[in-house]
Amino acid sequence: MTQIEIYLLAGAAMFCIGLYGLVVRPHLLHKVMGLNVMAVAVFLVLVSVARRVPGPTPDALPHAMVLTGIVVSVAATAYSLALIKRIYTETGAVTLQETDDDA
Amino acid sequence: MLDLIQPQLPAITLAVLLFAASAAFLVRFERARAIALVAAGVQVVLVSWITWIVVGQDRVWVYTIGGWGAPLGIDLTIDGVSAVMMLLTAVVGCVVTVYSAGYFPPKDSYRLFWSLWLFLWAALFALFASNDIFNLYVCLELLTISAVGLVAISGERAALFAGMRYILSALAGSLIYLFGVALVYASTGVLDFDLLATQVSIDPTTQAGLALMVIGLLLKTALFPMHFWLPPAHANAVAPVSAVLSALVVKGSFYIIFKLMHVFTGHEMIPGLAELMGILGVCAIIWGSVQAFTQKRLKMMVAYSTVAQIGYLFLLFPLVAAADDIQTAVLAASAGLFHAVSHGLAKGAMFLTAGTIVKAVGSDRLEDMAGLSRLAPIPAFTFAIAGVSMVGLPPSGGFVSKWLYVSSAIETGAWWWAGAVVVGGLLAALYIFKVIALFMGSGKEPLQVGVSNRVITIAPLVLALMSLVIGVFGQPILDLLYPAVESLTAGMMR
Amino acid sequence: MNSPVLWLDILVVVILILLSIRIFSEASLFKSVVLFIALGLFVSFAWVKLAAPDIALTEAALGAGVTGALLLDTVGHLRSRNVPYSKHRHAEDGTSSNA
Amino acid sequence: MPNNIERPRRAQHIVAVGLLVAVFVLLARAVLYIPMHDTGVASSIQDNLQISGVLNPVTAVLLNFRGYDTLLEIAVLVLAIIGVLSLQREGMLASGRLAPFADPALSLLTRILVPMMILIAGYLLWAGEKAPGGAFQAGSILGAAGVLVTLSGHVRPGWLSPAIVKIIIAVGFVVFLVAAIIPMFFDKNLLEYPLHLAKPLIILIETWLTFSIGMILVTMFISSAAPITDDYVRGDAT
Numbered sequence A: 001m002t003q004i005e006i007y008l009l010a011g012a013a014m015f016c017i018g019l020y021g022l023v024v025r026p027h028l029l030h031k032v033m034g035l036n037v038m039a040v041a042v043f044l045v046l047v048s049v050a051r052r053v054p055g056p057t058p059d060a061l062p063h064a065m066v067l068t069g070i071v072v073s074v075a076a077t078a079y080s081l082a083l084i085k086r087i088y089t090e091t092g093a094v095t096l097q098e099t100d101d102d103a
Numbered sequence B: 001m002l003d004l005i006q007p008q009l010p011a012i013t014l015a016v017l018l019f020a021a022s023a024a025f026l027v028r029f030e031r032a033r034a035i036a037l038v039a040a041g042v043q044v045v046l047v048s049w050i051t052w053i054v055v056g057q058d059r060v061w062v063y064t065i066g067g068w069g070a071p072l073g074i075d076l077t078i079d080g081v082s083a084v085m086m087l088l089t090a091v092v093g094c095v096v097t098v099y100s101a102g103y104f105p106p107k108d109s110y111r112l113f114w115s116l117w118l119f120l121w122a123a124l125f126a127l128f129a130s131n132d133i134f135n136l137y138v139c140l141e142l143l144t145i146s147a148v149g150l151v152a153i154s155g156e157r158a159a160l161f162a163g164m165r166y167i168l169s170a171l172a173g174s175l176i177y178l179f180g181v182a183l184v185y186a187s188t189g190v191l192d193f194d195l196l197a198t199q200v201s202i203d204p205t206t207q208a209g210l211a212l213m214v215i216g217l218l219l220k221t222a223l224f225p226m227h228f229w230l231p232p233a234h235a236n237a238v239a240p241v242s243a244v245l246s247a248l249v250v251k252g253s254f255y256i257i258f259k260l261m262h263v264f265t266g267h268e269m270i271p272g273l274a275e276l277m278g279i280l281g282v283c284a285i286i287w288g289s290v291q292a293f294t295q296k297r298l299k300m301m302v303a304y305s306t307v308a309q310i311g312y313l314f315l316l317f318p319l320v321a322a323a324d325d326i327q328t329a330v331l332a333a334s335a336g337l338f339h340a341v342s343h344g345l346a347k348g349a350m351f352l353t354a355g356t357i358v359k360a361v362g363s364d365r366l367e368d369m370a371g372l373s374r375l376a377p378i379p380a381f382t383f384a385i386a387g388v389s390m391v392g393l394p395p396s397g398g399f400v401s402k403w404l405y406v407s408s409a410i411e412t413g414a415w416w417w418a419g420a421v422v423v424g425g426l427l428a429a430l431y432i433f434k435v436i437a438l439f440m441g442s443g444k445e446p447l448q449v450g451v452s453n454r455v456i457t458i459a460p461l462v463l464a465l466m467s468l469v470i471g472v473f474g475q476p477i478l479d480l481l482y483p484a485v486e487s488l489t490a491g492m493m494r
Numbered sequence C: 001m002n003s004p005v006l007w008l009d010i011l012v013v014v015i016l017i018l019l020s021i022r023i024f025s026e027a028s029l030f031k032s033v034v035l036f037i038a039l040g041l042f043v044s045f046a047w048v049k050l051a052a053p054d055i056a057l058t059e060a061a062l063g064a065g066v067t068g069a070l071l072l073d074t075v076g077h078l079r080s081r082n083v084p085y086s087k088h089r090h091a092e093d094g095t096s097s098n099a
Numbered sequence D: 001m002p003n004n005i006e007r008p009r010r011a012q013h014i015v016a017v018g019l020l021v022a023v024f025v026l027l028a029r030a031v032l033y034i035p036m037h038d039t040g041v042a043s044s045i046q047d048n049l050q051i052s053g054v055l056n057p058v059t060a061v062l063l064n065f066r067g068y069d070t071l072l073e074i075a076v077l078v079l080a081i082i083g084v085l086s087l088q089r090e091g092m093l094a095s096g097r098l099a100p101f102a103d104p105a106l107s108l109l110t111r112i113l114v115p116m117m118i119l120i121a122g123y124l125l126w127a128g129e130k131a132p133g134g135a136f137q138a139g140s141i142l143g144a145a146g147v148l149v150t151l152s153g154h155v156r157p158g159w160l161s162p163a164i165v166k167i168i169i170a171v172g173f174v175v176f177l178v179a180a181i182i183p184m185f186f187d188k189n190l191l192e193y194p195l196h197l198a199k200p201l202i203i204l205i206e207t208w209l210t211f212s213i214g215m216i217l218v219t220m221f222i223s224s225a226a227p228i229t230d231d232y233v234r235g236d237a238t
Helices: A003-023 A028-050 A060-091 B002-026 B029-056 B080-103 B108-129 B133-152 B157-188 B193-199 B204-221 B230-236 B239-263 B273-294 B298-313 B316-322 B326-361 B377-391 B397-412 B415-440 B454-472 B474-492 C004-025 C029-049 C053-079 D010-032 D042-051 D057-065 D067-086 D104-127 D135-151 D162-186 D195-222
Strands: B061-065 B074-078
Touching: A003 A028, A003 B157, A003 C004, A003 C029, A003 D010, A028 A060, A028 B157, A028 C004, A028 C029, A028 C053, A060 B133, A060 B157, A060 C053, A060 D042, A060 D057, A060 D067, B002 B029, B002 B061, B002 B074, B002 B108, B002 D067, B002 D162, B029 B061, B029 B080, B029 B108, B029 B474, B074 B080, B074 B108, B074 B193, B080 B108, B080 B239, B080 B326, B080 B454, B080 B474, B108 B133, B108 B239, B108 D067, B133 B157, B133 B204, B133 B239, B133 D067, B157 B193, B157 B204, B157 B230, B157 D010, B193 B239, B204 B239, B204 B273, B204 D010, B230 B239, B230 B298, B239 B273, B239 B298, B239 B326, B239 B474, B273 B298, B273 B316, B273 B415, B298 B326, B298 B397, B298 B415, B316 B326, B316 B397, B316 B474, B326 B377, B326 B397, B326 B454, B326 B474, B377 B397, B377 B415, B377 B454, B397 B415, B397 B454, B397 B474, B454 B474, C004 C029, C029 C053, C053 D135, C053 D195, D042 D057, D057 D067, D057 D195, D067 D162, D067 D195, D104 D135, D104 D195, D135 D195, D162 D195
Parallel strands: none
Antiparallel strands: B061 B074
16 A cells, blocks of 8 residues: 555545534534545645656646635634524524424 | 736636635725725726637637646636636626725724625635535535625624524535545546546436435535525625625536536436425425515515525526427527526525615614605615516516527426526516515605715626626527537437 | 654654544543644644645644634633623623633 | 534444445455556646746645636635635624633743744745745745744734725735736636746745735634623533
């Protein structure tokens, strides 16, 4: 197994773990962290792919994609957390299970 | 002067929206509203110009940003189909902007609506123009955050929860899509659609990449059974936002799926994918219609109707895959794309007029709206016209797309898809006529209707009439678009 | 194959996976967030191993730093009794996180 | 600790884990089939680095070759902060609930740290052209300095008027957008910097972006949703 394959597999595993946090854990904060772990997993795959280039300098395009992705995911996380805080302030809820009143 | 502007049109159109969005962020409500109205007018002019060039001269407009060109840089590519989607966005967007100007009280609490809405518009334009799968990821995120921001802007309890559900699903969809992009880049080394078309080979990495991209997008476009986030988000948002989400935003991710299936010859890359999407589409039609029929709130009903109508879009894929010749395939693809446009107009009208009705009646409950047609005839009439297109009665746009679907299903011998279209139409008739009958009837207690202003009464009617007009002029529109659809469909055939 | 460098990679990856599992199996929200920040720092190590120092810097600053701080702030918010700001000021310990 | 979160029922939990393991197997198969030879555009980036205006290939991709992605990415960041602001009640901009700690140690630390942080931010910005670093790293350090200054009570949360805060938030994006359309006046495409202008334009964009990113981060911290008026004393929130 090569170095690249190790990180690729780690990316695949962490994507599923993040998905677990998003889908199974009810607390909104866990869900947001799940999304962030999924994002890190995808970034691992991208950076591993960049490392295939022989020589000391990896492919810069996946690196740029990851840097863009990090900023986008920080922005999305910041908004999600603001929404969580607002929901808590308005209703005291920290999960989505307390919402069944819109029928 | 025009010669100087014309080559730069795509960039100018996008820049106008982005500048307007930034400016609207910095100023007070009235100014922001004025900026949005001006930007909306300018958009209609610029996008009509683009459409005229692309469709009229039958060319694919490739705009190389930064002058690099793919694979190093990013290209914008506007063909007939994306031009039509842009024009739909501009028309619905313009009406929504005018409607919003009359809908929101001039209070600063809704000041940021204008900026978020202009960013959303910019995201849609960028999405329809983009020809690069990673750039599309950024466009999708721009679209998601502006859409969720708009859902939550009212600050009401249900809207906040709906926004939360929406952002979690949409971000998950984006990340699944991005994983797919990573795999596709790993196996092909390119991100540009046109280069991908020449580079793809069938191997496990590319297959998984395409599958992930499609799954992520299906989640974002809310195809059954991944529609769970849509009804609360679309129903609990303020009316102009509901209209934009249902009429335009879900079409964005559908459009990307359409392009992906073309570029990757999707049904060969993943056998059964086209049929699976068709079956899910049928499930969406039935489930969405049944749910719409049982709803007690008007906007919830309209939102479930969107779930059903999204299903029709996905009948396109199995029908194109099953087509023996290019004419039949184009027929099926035109059906889907025509449906995207006619549903965009009709659903936009329906949600806007629902907002007008809710505002007039002071309640979203259907039982409170009995007898509406006497006291607020225009909104009730608008709802009926939009409903006609939703059901698919002639001469509406909905009729044309269903007619095309049925014809192509019969041509290909896959008549059961035609059955799904007909059943869907009947189900739609049930829930639409239930509401219309309610409007025509009389309620337990006399209805109190607060008179609302003329803008929010007339604007939805304009959209509803457009959904009829495109039905009347269906054939010329289809003839005009034939070459563009043909070149996009060729890749999806067996 | 079994060079020490590769063992280091395996170690990093195992820590990353165990940390991510712990984040979601942890009962205490605060501990989850701390583990998440730790994950961000260890990922930076992985970036360095993969010859991506620019990403390591950004990840440490934004991924672990900003996201982590925002998460901690949210945990603090969700734990606070949500008294209005005016009353908050009079309490000795308004926003500090109490682990 | 919030204890109203029920652990998911055991059977459902096992099904979910089983499904995720299946997903993992599929993903693992997909990543292990990735060809191990270089398929990307690395060589093309190296070839064009000379005319990109910067020496660091990643910066060249971010700000020149694929500057359009970055432009939209900044739009996402600005949009997120607009979203955060839209979630607040009226007049909360830059006067959030953040209660300053009147802690002398923190105050002293701030006096020492903040000037250093500003220096580091300046260095990162300057170094970004040829080494790792750039507007985002510099901006996040500037943002951290801003949060520290506010937390330690050296600066009242509302000392900058909301209008100025908003202008600083937007200025990076607007400067980028203006720089992007400048080439269009010289018969070039969007973001098609002329060779001699590429470097100064990129430095101009990065500098303004640094301030905007710093301000965006500070605003994200100090503008939390305002607590509502009545006391919410919840059993699960202690």
